[in-house]
Amino acid sequence: xxxxxxxxxxxxxxxxxxxxxxxxxxxxxxxxxxxxxxxxxxxxxxxxxxxxxxxxxxxxxxxxxxxxxxxxxxxxxxxxxxxxxxxxxxxxxxxxxxxxxxxxxxxxxxxxxxxxxxxxxxxxxxxxxxxxxxxxxxxxxxxxxxxxxxxxxxxxxxxxxxxxxxxxxxxxxxxxxxxxxxxxxxxxxxxxxxxxxxxxxxxxxxxxxxxxxxxxxxxxxxxxxxxxxxxxxxxxxxxxxxxxxxxxxxxxxxxxxxxxxxxxxxxxxxxxxxxxxxxxxxxxxxxxxxxxxxxxxxxxxxxxxxxxxxxxxxxxxxxxxxxxxxxxxxxxxxxxxxxxxxxxxxxxxxxxxxxxxxxxxxxxxxxxxxxxxxxxxxxxxxxxxxxxxxxxxxxxxxxxxxxxxxxxxxxxxxxxxxxxxxxxxxxxxxxxxxxxxxxxxxxxxxxxxxxxxxxxxxxxxxxxxxxxxxxxxxxxxxxxxxxxxxxxxxxxxxxxxxxxxxxxxxxxxxxx
Amino acid sequence: xxxxxxxxxxxxxxxxxxxxxxxxxxxxxxxxxxxxxxxxxxxxxxxxxxxxxxxxxxxxxxxxxxxxxxxxxxxxxxxxxxxxxxxxxxxxxxxxxxxxxxxxxxxxxxxxxxxxxxxxxxxxxxxxxxxxxxxxxxxxxxxxxxxxxxxxxxxxxxxxxxxxxxxxxxxxxxxxxxx
Numbered sequence: 001x002x003x004x005x006x007x008x009x010x011x012x013x014x015x016x017x018x019x020x021x022x023x024x025x026x027x028x029x030x031x032x033x034x035x036x037x038x039x040x041x042x043x044x045x046x047x048x049x050x051x052x053x054x055x056x057x058x059x060x061x062x063x064x065x066x067x068x069x070x071x072x073x074x075x076x077x078x079x080x081x082x083x084x085x086x087x088x089x090x091x092x093x094x095x096x097x098x099x100x101x102x103x104x105x106x107x108x109x110x111x112x113x114x115x116x117x118x119x120x121x122x123x124x125x126x127x128x129x130x131x132x133x134x135x136x137x138x139x140x141x142x143x144x145x146x147x148x149x150x151x152x153x154x155x156x157x158x159x160x161x162x163x164x165x166x167x168x169x170x171x172x173x174x175x176x177x178x179x180x181x182x183x184x185x186x187x188x189x190x191x192x193x194x195x196x197x198x199x200x201x202x203x204x205x206x207x208x209x210x211x212x213x214x215x216x217x218x219x220x221x222x223x224x225x226x227x228x229x230x231x232x233x234x235x236x237x238x239x240x241x242x243x244x245x246x247x248x249x250x251x252x253x254x255x256x257x258x259x260x261x262x263x264x265x266x267x268x269x270x271x272x273x274x275x276x277x278x279x280x281x282x283x284x285x286x287x288x289x290x291x292x293x294x295x296x297x298x299x300x301x302x303x304x305x306x307x308x309x310x311x312x313x314x315x316x317x318x319x320x321x322x323x324x325x326x327x328x329x330x331x332x333x334x335x336x337x338x339x340x341x342x343x344x345x346x347x348x349x350x351x352x353x354x355x356x357x358x359x360x361x362x363x364x365x366x367x368x369x370x371x372x373x374x375x376x377x378x379x380x381x382x383x384x385x386x387x388x389x390x391x392x393x394x395x396x397x398x399x400x401x402x403x404x405x406x407x408x409x410x411x412x413x414x415x416x417x418x419x420x421x422x423x424x425x426x427x428x429x430x431x432x433x434x435x436x437x438x439x440x441x442x443x444x445x446x447x448x449x450x451x452x453x454x455x456x457x458x459x460x461x462x463x464x465x466x467x468x469x470x471x472x473x474x475x476x477x478x479x480x481x482x483x484x485x486x487x488x489x490x491x492x493x494x495x496x497x498x499x500x501x502x503x504x505x506x507x508x509x510x511x512x
Numbered sequence: 513x514x515x516x517x518x519x520x521x522x523x524x525x526x527x528x529x530x531x532x533x534x535x536x537x538x539x540x541x542x543x544x545x546x547x548x549x550x551x552x553x554x555x556x557x558x559x560x561x562x563x564x565x566x567x568x569x570x571x572x573x574x575x576x577x578x579x580x581x582x583x584x585x586x587x588x589x590x591x592x593x594x595x596x597x598x599x600x601x602x603x604x605x606x607x608x609x610x611x612x613x614x615x616x617x618x619x620x621x622x623x624x625x626x627x628x629x630x631x632x633x634x635x636x637x638x639x640x641x642x643x644x645x646x647x648x649x650x651x652x653x654x655x656x657x658x659x660x661x662x663x664x665x666x667x668x669x670x671x672x673x674x675x676x677x678x679x680x681x682x683x684x685x686x687x688x689x690x691x
Contacts (some may be wrong), residue, residue: 059516175595176594176595177523177575177594177595177596177597178523178575178595179522179523179575179595180521181522195521195560195561195562195575196558196559196575199523199558199560199575199577202593203554203556203558203577206591206592207554207555207556207589207591208593209591210589210591273691274595274597275520275521275522275572276520276521277521278519384639386632401677421603461683
């Protein structure tokens with residue numbers, strides 16, 4: 001509005017020309033024609049158009065779409081100018097009337113949420129599977145310990161250790177031209193020219209996009225045999241990893257995070273990239289972090305080593321147990337053998353029942369106690385269960401007979417008249433018979449009998465005399481017995497004066 | 513890559529009619545690692561040539577995208593040209609129509625991808641001498657188109673993939689324009 005309006009200028013011309021001409025109409029018309037100035041009718045029309053705001057608005061409305069289209073085709077200024085207005089408008093709309101935006105977005109939100117939830121669930125499912133698979137194993141305990149030692153999340157250790165895969169190469173590729181920005185490899189990987197490979201990978205990406213999908217859909221992985229090429233595309237750069245072995249889906253997250261970091265850290269360099277890759281050397285640690293995993297073969301070897309160690313240990317334990325068990329059996333057999341060789345013991349059954357040795361048989365009461373033999377055979381008596389039925393063994397018949405005879409001999413007591421040492425003749429014959437029997441049975445039982453013949457006297461009278469009397473009584477008995485044919489070695493004379501007028505017998509049996 | 517010399521990477525596309533000798537030109541120029549079957553399957557084959565430029569303390573890595581030749585069945589896939597720093601068009605000196613094809617492809621690249629440095633390698637120059645098939649008529653047609661192209665801003669290098677003549681020059685000239 002600062003400039004003078006065109007019709008006012010025209011008005012000035014009109015007044016000037018009209019005031020200096022005789023035939024103003026013709027000349028004025030001629031002048032107008034020469035100067036290409038509209039006539040008064042046209043001026044009136046223009047004037048009324050300009051003053052009629054509504055008409056102008058209608059006219060602008062008609063031309064606005066074309067104007068917008070034309071301007072948008074030539075440059076982006078209109079878009080840039082409108083952007084803040086539209087943003088403000090959206091903000092205001094959300095604040096004042098959220099219902100409208102909600103309704104507009106509603107059909108989209110469902111799909112978005114479903115997709116996001118499905119992706120999260122798939123991820124979760126995978127993680128749960130992995131965790132379940134390994135959480136109960138001995139290895140997982142070791143991994144948890146490793147995680148706490150290294151100060152990294154358990155899931156990372158899980159990813160590194162549980163899976164048989166190895167990221168061999170990582171390419172950071174400029175998205176537009178497919179030029180290689182940075183290339184990292186794990187040790188001992190065979191690498192062909194990475195510059196050319198990154199170009200080829202980009203060409204393949206272009207090819208797939210052109211042939212099968214739109215520009216927004218990207219090729220995400222290529223699998224051939226045990227190798228998988230994982231491609232993660234960002235707005236300016238593409239991260240491509242060559243992986244050997246089975247790759248867990250969670251590796252995709254690792255790649256996404258790495259690429260995100262590169263886009264953040266190197267935003268300026270990516271935008272200004274024109275062939276100089278030096279600026280991207282700093283991204284090496286980020287790429288190296290993607291070179292995860294262990295070579296399947298290496299892990300396999302380690303696994304085998306564990307297997308061998310465990311197997312060897314088990315074998316060793318089994319062998320030790322076997323030897324122990326064999327020794328135990330052998331000791332028990334020796335014990336049973338020694339039991340069997342004992343007189344008066346019969347073993348009918350000897351076996352292991354419920355961790356204990358069970359022995360069943362017969363035992364003469366005169367036989368040795370079976371448990372007393374356990375120690376010498378190195379068998380724990382607590383491990384023994386004896387079930388021995390008592391019986392009379394022929395092995396002990398001579399002993400028993402000898403004992404019986406000894407009993408009879410000991411039951412005999414010879415009594416004397418006062419101050420007499422005369423052997424009562426009638427008694428000697430029975431006594432001699434008993435002693436002969438005793439000697440015979442003792443010989444049969446492999447023993448020797450010694451008979452202590454004790455003489456005694458009463459306390460009446462002189463003690464020395466009494467002592468002599470007692471001695472005399474005992475010696476007389478022994479003399480009488482040897483006279484009847486019994487060996488003198490069987491007898492031993494003892495004196496015990498001051499008790500009563502008698503001679504008695506005590507039998508001592510000793511092994512020959 | 514040595515650390516003392518700065519290395520710059522540039523993508524260069526090779527374009528032209530079918531059978532003008534693009535692949536032979538590259539084969540003459542670099543020792544590639546890919547089989548030429550890639551050309552028929554993917555429509556592109558990639559090779560690399562490292563140049564150490566005289567007088568300049570810089571090395572330039574030309575990443576060469578050898579695109580499958582254009583013929584009546586299939587036009588060149590311009591998606592592969594995206595991000596290129598330059599285009600080297602190849603034409604067959606014995607077939608004037610291949611020069612026209614180079615012009616039309618160049619026009620399409622300019623329209624769909626944008627203005628890029630470009631040059632023409634006029635290949636098979638070894639055939640011009642003593643070849644009865646290469647008559648005056650063809651020679652005139654070729655030089656006619658060449659004159660027109662020079663006025664349009666084309667730089668032309670005569671090459672022979674067979675003898676190796678001019679091949680290095682063609683690539684070096686383009687490489688220099690990229691710095």
